[in-house]
Amino acid sequence: xxxxxxxxxxxxxxxxxxxxxxxxxxxxxxxxxxxxxxxxxxxxxxxxxxxxxxxxxxxxxxxxxxxxxxxxxxxxxxxxxxxxxxxxxxxxxxxxxxxxxxxxxxxxxxxxxxxxxxxxxxxxxxxxxxxxxxxxxxxxxxxxxxxxxxxxxxxxxxxxxxxxxxxxxxxxxxxxxxxxxxxxxxxxxxxxxxxxxxxxxxxxxxxxxxxxxxxxxxxxxxxxxxxxxxxxxxxxxxxxxxxxxxxxxxxxxxxxxxxxxxxxxxxxxxxxxxxxxxxxxxxxxxxxxxxxxxxxxxxxxxxxxxxxxxxxxxxxxxxxxxxxxxxxxxxxxxxxxxxxxxxxxxxxxxxxxxxxxxxxxxxxxxxxxxxxxxxxxxxxxxxxxxxxxxxxxxxxxxxxxxxxxxxxxxxxxxxxxxxxxxxxxxxxxxxxxxxxxxxxxxxxxxxxxxxxxxxxxxxxxxxxxxxxxxxxxxxxxxxxxxxxxxxxxxxxxxxxxxxxxxxxxxxxxxxxxxxxxxxxxxxxxxxxxxxxxxxxxxxxxxxxxxxxxxxxxxxxxxxxxxxxx
Amino acid sequence: xxxxxxxxxxxxxxxxxxxxxxxxxxxxxxxxxxxxxxxxxxxxxxxxxxxxxxxxxxxxxxxxxxxxxxxxxxxxxx
Numbered sequence: 001x002x003x004x005x006x007x008x009x010x011x012x013x014x015x016x017x018x019x020x021x022x023x024x025x026x027x028x029x030x031x032x033x034x035x036x037x038x039x040x041x042x043x044x045x046x047x048x049x050x051x052x053x054x055x056x057x058x059x060x061x062x063x064x065x066x067x068x069x070x071x072x073x074x075x076x077x078x079x080x081x082x083x084x085x086x087x088x089x090x091x092x093x094x095x096x097x098x099x100x101x102x103x104x105x106x107x108x109x110x111x112x113x114x115x116x117x118x119x120x121x122x123x124x125x126x127x128x129x130x131x132x133x134x135x136x137x138x139x140x141x142x143x144x145x146x147x148x149x150x151x152x153x154x155x156x157x158x159x160x161x162x163x164x165x166x167x168x169x170x171x172x173x174x175x176x177x178x179x180x181x182x183x184x185x186x187x188x189x190x191x192x193x194x195x196x197x198x199x200x201x202x203x204x205x206x207x208x209x210x211x212x213x214x215x216x217x218x219x220x221x222x223x224x225x226x227x228x229x230x231x232x233x234x235x236x237x238x239x240x241x242x243x244x245x246x247x248x249x250x251x252x253x254x255x256x257x258x259x260x261x262x263x264x265x266x267x268x269x270x271x272x273x274x275x276x277x278x279x280x281x282x283x284x285x286x287x288x289x290x291x292x293x294x295x296x297x298x299x300x301x302x303x304x305x306x307x308x309x310x311x312x313x314x315x316x317x318x319x320x321x322x323x324x325x326x327x328x329x330x331x332x333x334x335x336x337x338x339x340x341x342x343x344x345x346x347x348x349x350x351x352x353x354x355x356x357x358x359x360x361x362x363x364x365x366x367x368x369x370x371x372x373x374x375x376x377x378x379x380x381x382x383x384x385x386x387x388x389x390x391x392x393x394x395x396x397x398x399x400x401x402x403x404x405x406x407x408x409x410x411x412x413x414x415x416x417x418x419x420x421x422x423x424x425x426x427x428x429x430x431x432x433x434x435x436x437x438x439x440x441x442x443x444x445x446x447x448x449x450x451x452x453x454x455x456x457x458x459x460x461x462x463x464x465x466x467x468x469x470x471x472x473x474x475x476x477x478x479x480x481x482x483x484x485x486x487x488x489x490x491x492x493x494x495x496x497x498x499x500x501x502x503x504x505x506x507x508x509x510x511x512x513x514x515x516x517x518x519x520x521x522x523x524x525x526x527x528x529x530x531x532x533x534x535x536x537x538x539x540x541x542x543x544x545x546x547x548x549x550x551x552x553x554x555x556x557x558x559x560x561x562x563x564x565x
Numbered sequence: 566x567x568x569x570x571x572x573x574x575x576x577x578x579x580x581x582x583x584x585x586x587x588x589x590x591x592x593x594x595x596x597x598x599x600x601x602x603x604x605x606x607x608x609x610x611x612x613x614x615x616x617x618x619x620x621x622x623x624x625x626x627x628x629x630x631x632x633x634x635x636x637x638x639x640x641x642x643x
Contacts, residue, residue, distance in 0.1 A: 109588055116585045212588055241595035253599070324592035432600045 012071050014426075018064045018419045022057045025416035029053055036403045045401035049390055052383040055376075060420045062373040066266025067427055073269050078227045086223050090121040092201035093218055093281070096175060098127040098168045099209035104147050106326075107209050111155050113323075114207065119218035123193050123201070125158040126151075129171045133164070152192050159190040168277070169293035169300035172206070176292050179284070201284060208278040211238070211325040221281045221318060232286035232313035233305075235264065236279045236320060240327030248334050248539040252327040254441035257433055261319070263374075268317025272370040274305035275315070279323040286313050296464065299344025306352065306371065310362050331536050332484060334444075335451045342378035342455030343463070349375035350459060380445070381452025388491060388526040391519035392498030395505060406514035440532075447533045450487035488530045495527035568641050572632060579628045586621040590614045 033050050095114050099107055107126070114124050128148055135141035152159040162174045163186035174184040179199050203225060207213060221234050237260035243250035267273040275282075277300070287293070287304075289311055294303035305315060328334040352371055355362055363371070390401045402409065425435050482489070502520025506513055597610040635643065 112581060112585055113588060116581055212592065214589065239592075239596070241592045244595050244598060250599075321596075324596075432602050434599070437599070 012068065014419075014423055015064050015068045015071065018423050019061055019068075021416040021419045022061050022064070025412055026054060026057050028412045032402075032404050032408070038400075038403060042399055042401065042403075045390065045393065045399060046403060048386055049401040052386045055379060055383055057416075059373065059377065059380075062369075063263065064420075064423065066263050067423070069266040069269040070262055073265070078223055082227045083223055086226055090119065091203060091222060091226065092198065093119060093122045093203040093205055093222065094179070094199075094201040094284075095122055095124045095205045095207065096127055096172060097124065097207050097209055098129055098171055100168070101130045101144070102209040104144070104151070107148070108151055110207060110209050110212055111151060111157055113212035113214075115155055115157075116215050117213060117218055118215045119222065122218065123158060123195065124155075125160050125175065127171045127175055128159060128161045129164065129168065131164055149190065152190065156193045156195075158193050160188070162187040166295040167298075167300075169295045169297075169304075173292035173295065176204075176284070176287060180288070204282045204284050204287065206278060206280050206282065207323065208325065211278050211323045213279070213323040217279075217322040218281065220320075224316065224318065225281060225283060228314065228316075230312075230314045231283065231316050232308045233275055233280050233282045234316045234318050235268075235273050235276055236281075236318050236322050237261075237264070238276060238279055239321045239324050241324045242326040242329065243541075245541050246329050246539050247541050248331060248536050249327040249329050250437065250541065251440045251444045251536070252334055252337075254433070254437040255445060256327070258428065258438065258441060261431055261433075262427060264317045265319050267370055267374075268315075268319070270366050270370065271314045271316065272309070272367045273315045273317040274371070274374065275301040277301035278325070286311075289313070297344050297347055298340050298464065299348065302345060302375070303348050303351070306348070306355075306363075309367050330539055331533065334536075335448060335484070338445075338448050339451045339455050342381075342452045343459055345375040346378050346456055346459035347462075347464075378452045378455060381449040381456060384446050384449040384526075385453065385491070387522070388495055391522040391526075392494055392501075394519050395498045395501040395516065395523065400515075406512075406518050409518065443529050443532045444536065447488060447530050449491075485533060488533055492527050492530040495523045495530065498523035499527060566643050568635060568638060568643055571643050572635055575628060575632050575635065579625065579632070583621060583625045583628060587618065590618055590621075 029050060033046050038046065095117075097107070097110055097114065111124065111126065126148065128145075130144065132141045132145060135144075149159060151157070160171070160175055160178065162171070162184040164170075166173065174187070177184055178187065178189060179201070203222065205213075205218060205221075217236075221236070224234055225231055238256055239260075240249055240253035240256060243253045264273060280301075286308060290304065290307040292304075293300045294307060297303040308315060328337050349372070352368075352375060356368060360368075393399050394401065404412075425438060428438055429435065499520050502516050502523060506516045506520070509516075594611060594614050597607050597614070600607065
């Protein structure tokens with residue numbers, strides 16, 4: 001990835017312009033709200049809309065600030081003696097693969113990829129977190145257990161099981177305890193890797209059971225960790241590659257891109273990166289320092305990062321895709337994944353608010369800002385509903401929430417919107433990602449608003465939620481039910497209702513046509529966004545692996561090889 | 566080297582390295598198709614991947630043949 005691509009002065013100027021445009025928009029909107037004299041119901045609606053707009057503008061400014069941080073990143077030179085030392089005396093690394101009833105073939109592939117890593121001083125441990133007590137058929141449970149054991153024996157991988165508790169965070173913490181010489185209840189540790197002499201290793205790499213690291217994954221990361229002893233972990237990107245034949249996986253992968261390209265790079269530049277749970281290298285000492293992973297959250301990784309930052313540890317991000325994995329393949333599994341992330345992050349958001357009022361100095365202002373931005377992002381579900389309902393209310397009942405003529409609206413909204421959207425598309429195009437995919441990613445996220453709203457309610461009610469892994473392979477439920485989409489169908493109906501009212505008002509009233517057109521446009525826009533979900537109902541995409549003939553150079557190599565044979 | 570040691574090494578190579586190539590190439594192929602770059606470059610990448618897969622298959626066949634030959638040898642020291 002060529003970071004210089006976005007380090008030009010013109011790029012920095014564009015970002016600054018974007019931030020100014022967003023701030024000017026916000027100021028003008030606030031003036032417009034407080035400037036007029038309106039009935040109370042309009043003031044209430046207007047205030048709700050204003051809050052939602054403030055939320056969106058702040059998120060937009062946050063994104064631009066991440067871009068600005070990325071534009072200032074300078075390459076850090078690692079001293080040669082550190083490289084030499086790692087080469088001559090590589091510190092021990094334990095590779096942990098937590099797995100909850102993952103299909104055997106998925107685990108096999110991940111183990112194989114880990115096994116093939118170049119790094120010499122490593123031991124691999126499969127953390128089998130499967131709830132055997134929940135299997136309906138005990139023979140099936142035994143068979144699954146035996147299959148895992150067979151793989152571990154064959155591939156010389158250590159196998160760890162214990163009495164189930166705390167899901168992924170729980171099993172990692174129990175293994176950490178085992179590393180320290182403790183024995184969690186009902187622990188079974190089957191050691192098939194005879195090379196690793198000591199269980200206590202300096203570093204721990206974590207991969208979800210569906211993530212395939214490349215052979216060089218650890219090489220540079222260990223060097224970077226050794227160069228700075230204050231780094232608790234280095235996170236690397238997640239990259240879904242099961243999208244060639246699947247629309248949902250394709251769109252989810254584009255959402256990952258938006259997050260892992262610039263947002264994470266910006267966070268990394270400010271040492272505020274949070275752990276994403278997989279494809280990450282931890283320093284064991286740092287994890288022990290905070291007594292392991294946070295177990296009270298379904299997004300244990302982000303919550304753990306807060307604890308590390310509180311303790312003064314640094315965190316880093318390495319924007320090099322060194323592991324590939326699978327994303328959700330059906331709308332149902334996508335919604336489940338989004339719900340878990342939203343619930344965990346919003347729960348963390350509330351925890352952070354409490355923490356902030358208790359001890360504002362627990363984290364630096366930059367880290368508070370970063371966490372607030374990321375964990376509150378999932379409030380977008382409520383924002384979407386407000387944005388959808390306001391035009392409908394205006395067109396149906398003529399109650400405005402945006403106190404300005406359509407011309408003023410166009411004058412202040414369009415420049416702000418154009419700069420923000422333009423920067424977003426342009427920066428990702430700079431890294432060769434197609435605009436179509438980016439739009440699909442944004443639309444699917446917006447159309448998932450009921451999931452985020454449910455997560456928001458549950459987070460505010462203090463519900464913890466269950467850690468459910470994204471189903472893969474044979475575990476995927478391919479039976480689609482329209483029941484799942486009832487909120488989207490309802491709200492698309494509401495938006496279409498608004499659109500019909502708008503068109504009829506334009507036709508019959510022929511006054512304030514501009515504001516009717518603007519509101520009807522938004523009704524149409526939101527209806528279309530929701531209806532895009534129908535595109536994903538059948539997630540199959542037709543893609544055929546191309547079978548290219550070898551080029552001339554390859555033909556030559558081919559014939560040379562045949563002669564040698 | 567003992568016959569069994571060689572057979573173990575060859576079998577492990579077959580199971581790990583040869584199988585891994587197809588995993589990596591699957592990921593790279595997907596990676597290349599998503600990039601919004603000159604289609605000619607994508608085609609070049611995919612040609613190389615297809616070539617790598619063909620070569621991998623050949624190498625795999627050679628490895629299988631070799632295992633068979635070693636198995637057929639009567640001597641224990643190789």
